Amino acid sequence: KQEVTQIPAALSVPEGENLVLNCSFTDSAIYNLQWFRQDPGKGLTSLLLIQSSQREQTSGRLNASLDKSSGRSTLYIAASQPGDSATYLCAVCGYGQNFVFGPGTRLSVLP
């Protein structure tokens, strides 16, 4: 059964810093991986989707990488801003399976 973990559980950084969020999964036979952002009391907003055949995806200041063999994905946020403060979740989709979610990393960017 696929298990997804995210480290760290919480992160606090000063504004302007570059940062990396980690997502690990136990079964490398995945179809795709999706990164989401969740603001307090809100639903999830999709940030990036990486197909299993891809190594990375970029959107603005965000870059997500995927290493299936090691069961890892990272979300890189460049030049962080206070508006980036939120919880970031990754979700992994296996063949013929539904998405399995990690518990999230709560990010605080201090002005």
Next chain:
Amino acid sequence: DGGITQSPKYLFRKEGQNVTLSCEQNLNHDAMYWYRQDPGQGLRLIYYSQIVNDFQKGDIAEGYSVSREKKESFPLTVTSAQKNPTAFYLCASSIQSLSPLHFGNGTRLTVT
């Protein structure tokens, strides 16, 4: 604007009562999902539907029921058999299974 609408945003019920959460989408997506989110935990799948008039149990279906009579609607009923119903409930949809998920803004249910 296309999207997923969940209502109400907040819901309060007494223990022993059934309650139905609404989820409507105008994205013309075939697949719809219900997740439960508890503090400090990842989302857990309750039920999903890949096509109208068909749905499947997820990981934590006990105490819940759903229907999928229309493509755009996937209501979730939390029954009195659900032992810990207080949670944040999220509805999602995708074009088809394995496609990217799109989420509504959630319903926070409190049962006392």
